[in-house]
Amino acid sequence: EPEVTQTPSHQVTQMGQEVILRCVPISNHLYFYWYRQILGQKVEFLVSFYNNEISEKSEIFDDQFSVERPDGSNFTLKIRSTKLEDSAMYFCASSELQSNIQYFGAGTRLSVL
Amino acid sequence: QKEVEQNSGPLSVPEGAIASLNCTYSDRVSQSFFWYRQYSGKSPELIMSIYSNGDKEDGRFTAQLNKASQYVSLLIRDSQPSDSATYLCAVNMPLRTSGTYKYIFGTGTRLKVLA
Numbered sequence: 001e002p003e004v005t006q007t008p009s010h011q012v013t014q015m016g017q018e019v020i021l022r023c024v025p026i027s028n029h030l031y032f033y034w035y036r037q038i039l040g041q042k043v044e045f046l047v048s049f050y051n052n053e054i055s056e057k058s059e060i061f062d063d064q065f066s067v068e069r070p071d072g073s074n075f076t077l078k079i080r081s082t083k084l085e086d087s088a089m090y091f092c093a094s095s096e097l098q099s100n101i102q103y104f105g106a107g108t109r110l111s112v113l
Numbered sequence: 114q115k116e117v118e119q120n121s122g123p124l125s126v127p128e129g130a131i132a133s134l135n136c137t138y139s140d141r142v143s144q145s146f147f148w149y150r151q152y153s154g155k156s157p158e159l160i161m162s163i164y165s166n167g168d169k170e171d172g173r174f175t176a177q178l179n180k181a182s183q184y185v186s187l188l189i190r191d192s193q194p195s196d197s198a199t200y201l202c203a204v205n206m207p208l209r210t211s212g213t214y215k216y217i218f219g220t221g222t223r224l225k226v227l228a
């Protein structure tokens with residue numbers, strides 16, 4: 001069964017460093033999303049991406065965040081200068097055209113020290 | 114702020130019983146509703162989707178939607194210890210520009226099925 005894959009599963013970084021979280025969406029999906037979940041809190045929408053541009057972003061998605069689809073398969077989330085409060089699980093999701101069921105990857109646990 | 118509300122639990126039920134999980138939402142624009150199961154430290158896994166008023170059954174799971182009252186529920190029949198997890202209610206929110214949706218999640222209800 002097709003699935004969304006995310007790497008790495010766990011990323012440890014020092015405050016102020018840049019991190020790139022990687023995702024490979026399901027191959028025939030055209031809409032891509034990033035969500036995050038701080039430990040013990042709800043899953044929160046960060047950004048959606050379609051046709052090589054951001055469709056919508058939340059208030060959380062400030063200037064330190066960026067997304068990119070560098071090739072035909074990868075979808076990345078970059079955090080330029082990490083803060084302690086960026087520590088969370090980051091989930092990538094994708095959905096088909098005309099379908100709004102989103103399928104989630106296994107997540108990347110980001111730990112900022 | 115568009116909200117999705119769930120009782121955080123834990124909801125404890127004995128093995129074999131029916132577990133009933135509830136969710137209310139505030140935005141009447143929402144048309145699609147989802148239940149995800151999340152084991153600790155894992156990603157959300159889609160259990161059910163429901164779009165129309167009424168009941169939708171899939172195996173041991175039944176989703177119920179009442180748009181007039183703005184609530185959606187999930188019933189789990191013959192609950193098993195392996196059903197112990199957090200159940201997330203997600204409501205779609207149409208995005209203006211792309212024609213797709215973002216999910217608004219509830220905080221989740223932690224279910225414990227006691228053997």
